[in-house]
Amino acid sequence: MKVLNRYAILHIIGCVLFLTQPIWLYTGPPDRAAFLFSKPMQRDLIGNALMLGFFYLHYFIIIPSLYFKQKRLPYLLSILAGFIVICLLPSLLTGRNPFLEGAAAYPPMDARLPPPPPPPGPFLAEIRHQVFLFIAVVFFSLSLRIRSRRYKEQTTLHAAELATIRAQINPHFLFNTLNSIYALAVRKDDATADSIVHLSGLMRYVFRESGDQHIPLQKELEYLGNYIELQRSRLGDTVVIRYTVEQEEIAPAVIAPLILISFIENAFKYGVNPEAASLVSIHIKVSKKTLYLSVHNYKVVLPQHSFSSGIGVHNAKERLELLYPGKHKLEITEDAHHYLVTLIMELL
Numbered sequence: 001m002k003v004l005n006r007y008a009i010l011h012i013i014g015c016v017l018f019l020t021q022p023i024w025l026y027t028g029p030p031d032r033a034a035f036l037f038s039k040p041m042q043r044d045l046i047g048n049a050l051m052l053g054f055f056y057l058h059y060f061i062i063i064p065s066l067y068f069k070q071k072r073l074p075y076l077l078s079i080l081a082g083f084i085v086i087c088l089l090p091s092l093l094t095g096r097n098p099f100l101e102g103a104a105a106y107p108p109m110d111a112r113l114p115p116p117p118p119p120p121g122p123f124l125a126e127i128r129h130q131v132f133l134f135i136a137v138v139f140f141s142l143s144l145r146i147r148s149r150r151y152k153e154q155t156t157l158h159a160a161e162l163a164t165i166r167a168q169i170n171p172h173f174l175f176n177t178l179n180s181i182y183a184l185a186v187r188k189d190d191a192t193a194d195s196i197v198h199l200s201g202l203m204r205y206v207f208r209e210s211g212d213q214h215i216p217l218q219k220e221l222e223y224l225g226n227y228i229e230l231q232r233s234r235l236g237d238t239v240v241i242r243y244t245v246e247q248e249e250i251a252p253a254v255i256a257p258l259i260l261i262s263f264i265e266n267a268f269k270y271g272v273n274p275e276a277a278s279l280v281s282i283h284i285k286v287s288k289k290t291l292y293l294s295v296h297n298y299k300v301v302l303p304q305h306s307f308s309s310g311i312g313v314h315n316a317k318e319r320l321e322l323l324y325p326g327k328h329k330l331e332i333t334e335d336a337h338h339y340l341v342t343l344i345m346e347l348l
Helices: 001-021 039-067 070-095 130-169 171-186 190-210 218-239 262-269 310-323
Strands: 240-247 279-287 290-300 328-334 339-345
Touching: 001 039, 039 070, 039 130, 039 279, 039 339, 070 130, 171 190, 171 218, 190 218, 190 240, 218 240, 218 262, 218 279, 262 310, 262 339, 290 310, 310 339
Parallel strands: 240 279
Antiparallel strands: 279 290, 290 339, 328 339
16 A cells, blocks of 8 residues: 555656646746746647646556557557647647648737737747657656566566465375374374474465565574474484574564575485485575575485476576576586585575
């Protein structure tokens, strides 16, 4: 609501400035009386009002219904019609025949009034500034509309990617986690309750709290902690898991939800093999609104698939480019035995 109010105020200020542009750009003699009631000033004010109306007509109706639907000829005809109306109507409304030149363009003046100013020049010369303004209005509204459309497309893409990530929660991971919790319960292990809490926190975050564009960084870290603890509970002693978090006392920061999990998920998916030595090392450091993430794992080859960075990492790269352009640095290095992800990103 506050954003809408701000845009409304900006629109009102812009409209007032544009409508009054002929007044504060007036170059006539400063001592001329009643210049606001002169015919040229009236034409300019009417022309600006018409152009302002055409700006919104072009932005909200003509571009979506004609330009975006590839109706080129109707679009060009609508632009031409608007141009003709804006050029001719102000002159007609102020009593000038645009097809006549010189003093004959105005009706006779009363002899008792002061002599009129010199007759206006040719009609085309008189409206040339309106031509330039019209062209600027058309291109400005078109560029704004295209930019708005691209932003909506990116926002829709972001929402779709987030929904895909939420829908791609590995069902095998959930089933294996539930089986691990069941085994703990059968043994009456004290870790059973903690595992249920971790799973509950993970599911609550994914399905309820990750729908916002940005969420507090602490919630994202809690989600990662729950995920790693569930992996630790599920895998037991078959893999060495090192997870450390360093946080300085800084002002609360926010982050895009589920922006880090793909790199960690990838390490557990392709770096864990019960029949081989497995290591997953995850380090997170937050310092002065900057987050550092390091994920390292051994590369193991499982019977069902060969090692790959996976679609999750590809989606994470695209989301970083979309949400943090110029505000992150991602490096992925690998050799025959190791896979390392290093991410540095500026927090909001």
